[in-house]
Amino acid sequence: MSTTPARKASQISRRKIEEVISGQPTSDGAGVRLTRYIGSQFLPELDPFLLLDFFESDDPNDYIAGFPSHPHRGFETVTYLLAGKMRHEDNAGYGGVIEAGGIQWMTAGRGIIHSEMPEQEHGRLAGFQLWVNLPAKEKLCEPAYHEYSQDQIPVEHRTPGVDINVITGTTCEGTTGPVKGVVTSPLYFDIRLSSGASIEELIPSHHAGFVFVNEGEISVRSDTSSDTVAARQLGVLGAGNAVHIEAKSAYARVLLVAAQVLNEPVARYGPFVMNTRAEIEQAITDFNAGKF
Ligand code: FE
Numbered sequence: 001m002s003t004t005p006a007r008k009a010s011q012i013s014r015r016k017i018e019e020v021i022s023g024q025p026t027s028d029g030a031g032v033r034l035t036r037y038i039g040s041q042f043l044p045e046l047d048p049f050l051l052l053d054f055f056e057s058d059d060p061n062d063y064i065a066g067f068p069s070h071p072h073r074g075f076e077t078v079t080y081l082l083a084g085k086m087r088h089e090d091n092a093g094y095g096g097v098i099e100a101g102g103i104q105w106m107t108a109g110r111g112i113i114h115s116e117m118p119e120q121e122h123g124r125l126a127g128f129q130l131w132v133n134l135p136a137k138e139k140l141c142e143p144a145y146h147e148y149s150q151d152q153i154p155v156e157h158r159t160p161g162v163d164i165n166v167i168t169g170t171t172c173e174g175t176t177g178p179v180k181g182v183v184t185s186p187l188y189f190d191i192r193l194s195s196g197a198s199i200e201e202l203i204p205s206h207h208a209g210f211v212f213v214n215e216g217e218i219s220v221r222s223d224t225s226s227d228t229v230a231a232r233q234l235g236v237l238g239a240g241n242a243v244h245i246e247a248k249s250a251y252a253r254v255l256l257v258a259a260q261v262l263n264e265p266v267a268r269y270g271p272f273v274m275n276t277r278a279e280i281e282q283a284i285t286d287f288n289a290g291k292f
Helices: 004-011 277-288
Strands: 017-021 024-028 032-038 049-057 067-072 075-083 085-090 095-099 103-107 112-118 125-133 144-148 155-159 162-168 187-194 198-202 207-215 217-221 226-230 234-237 242-247 251-260 267-269 272-274
Touching: 017 226, 049 075, 049 207, 075 085, 075 095, 075 187, 085 125, 095 103, 125 251, 162 198, 187 198, 187 242, 207 217, 207 226, 207 242, 217 251, 226 234, 242 251, 267 277, 272 277
Parallel strands: none
Antiparallel strands: 017 234, 024 032, 032 049, 049 125, 067 112, 075 103, 075 125, 085 095, 085 112, 103 144, 155 162, 162 187, 187 251, 198 242, 207 234, 207 251, 217 226, 217 242, 267 272
């Protein structure tokens, strides 16, 4: 009789939910209504994540103003669209349209000026924007893009009732997402579970992570607890090297996102995120001098 399963189980430390965040309604850009989950007073930061916004509306008045020309320096912006279309253009001549199910992982690095505008005048627009910090040694790197449409993102059909869109990172079944080479080694999985289905995933212990429930309700089970996260709530994952998620509703859709903790000082001013105040002042000087 093999002892492997018992030994394996003892090495697994399932993360529990440390905190549930319901998000703060706000607006940004030229007046886009959104809900902020990271980067608000309730959860100012989840190192290396600096911001998570969720936007969703059928009313063009909520989104049509978009995010006209603005700069970024020192981190990465990640846009994942669930519905609608967003046009993106930058000062280096790069541009494109992100459509439903598509991802854009933009490394702002030393500086970029771009606009993000709805490519529609009516209908539903929904999605996420996540900001992922860069370590000090990469903050002034060359700007770069990873952009993939829905049909370029693999879907792992793990078991009946468990489907995973793998955007970045590798699942424990070996499915790898198309976004590669990101310095914080992120995982970004969009998981769909049918009633009673569950999934266990490994997350390196030096990663910080969260779940965001897009539809339905889930429970996150550790060896000592079972925590419920409801629709439109973010659950901050505690310490451990795995996560166990179970659907508590007829259908659940949940984002599982994690990345390596940086443990560096954060100096933040609007769209600039550096390590020191002096570097922020330099960013403002460079931007005003047209050096982005
Ligand atoms: Fe932006």
